Amino acid sequence: MTGPTVVIAGVGRFGDLHARVWAEAGARITGLVDPDTARLAEVARTxxxxxTATELAPLLDRVRPDVVVIAADEAAHTGLALTALEAGSHVFVEKPLALSAADAWRIAETAAAHQRQVVVGHISRFTAPMTRMRAGVERGAVGRLCALRLRRDFSRAWFLSFGDRVHPVWESCIHDIDLAISFARTRVRRVVAMQSGAAGDAAPSVVSALLEFDNGVIATVESAWLVPATAPGTLDDGPLALDGAIVGEAEVLGLDGVLKQRLVSDSLVEWTRAGVQVPDLSLWPEEDGVVGGALRREVGYALAVFTGRRQPDVMPVEEACWGVEAAEAVVESLRTGAPVELPVRR
Structure with missing residues (x-):
């Protein structure tokens, strides 16, 4: 039995990794799209x-894939997703789904009209700790959910190299906005946020946001691109090596208990000539020659949804739209310095 056919739209480092993981999960990569012809040729050869094509629509006319995986720049997500859905393909799109609530809901509505599925690549939902924490909340381990505290800090060097490529809320905070939604399972109704340009004035390098959900749950989401070069590396090797660190914590508070997780764990520390490493083993570790971890689970989930073997229960597109709404409100609150009330969606 052959697996679903897949086209990858955007073949930068993460798009190339997607090509590998989808193939290892049993899909057939039948086409690649990227405006950079040199990069496109390199990945096609590898x-x-x-x-291959520099635009998606002509390639879809030729190969008619079951799935289009979108790993292009954030600003291209909406156009690529709509093109794929209207051509009859399911869509996996890296986070965020879109850069505006209007575009996010347009994608969701187009998917419904064409009876296609959309899975958004909010990889943090698929890490083992978050899966366990969410299951604990769902079975009542902490009683009534009251509050969430989420923090994710990045290396300052990353801010200096690509921190202004897109507003940092869409790059970093969107992860934890989505995690908060995955626990609260409802919409955000009000946001207030503050920022600092401590690492440089190209974009806010420090963001702190308070989210209030429709069910009364309160979440704090914080991000600072200030981790120094002397911090232990977390992603320095493996299938997608990044020189730097992601450091953070997640806390779930209920009336009957608390669940806590740290993104950097001291369960494995490597002291070598290269320095001190605290390697991340949750996102995309290489295991027995294939990519595992959250990325493999995410892709496996998407394939099961696209082939009708399971419902879109872990990452419903509606919740991805709620996340875009909330992130857009955070950006607006940062711009105005005032709270933002989200409109009720009918």
Whole structure:
């Protein structure tokens, strides 16, 4: 039995990793799309893909894939997703789904009209600790959910190299906005946020936001691109090596208990000539020659949804739209310095 056919739209480092993981999960990569012709040729050669194009629509006319995986720049997500859905393909799109609530809901509505599925790549939902924490909340381990505290800090060097490529709320805070939604399972109704340009004035390098949900749950979401170069590396090797660190914590508070998780764990520390490493083993570790971890689970989930073997229960597109709404409100609150009330969606 052959697996679903997949086109990858956007073949930068993460798009190339997606090509590998989807193939390892049993899909057939039948086409690649990227405006950078040199990069496109390189990845096509490495992944042994014959069909390539600089635009998505002409390639879809030729290969008619079951799935389009979108790993292009954030601003391109909406156009690529709509093109894929209207051509009859399911869509996996890296976070965020879109850069505006209007575009996010347009994608969701187009998917429904064409009876296609959309899975958004909020990888943090698929890490083992978050899966366990969410299951604990759902079975009542902490009693009534009251509050969430979420923090995610990045290396300052990353801010200096690509921190202004897109507003940092869409790059970093969107992860924890989505996690908060995955626990609260409802919409955000009010947001207030503050920022600092401590690492440089190209974009806010420090963001702190308070979210109030429709069910009364309160969440704090914080992000600072200030981790120094002397911090232990967390992603320095493996299938997607990044020189730097992601450091953070997640806390779930209920009337009957608290669940806590740290993104950097001292369960494995490596002291070598290269320095001190605290390698992340949750996102995309290489295991027995294949990519595992949250990325493999995320892709496996998406394939099961696209082939009708399970319902879109872990990452419903509606919740991705709620996340875009909330992130857009955070950006607006940062701009105005005032609280933002989200409109009720009918």
């Amino acid at each position: 992944r042994r893909v014959d069909q």
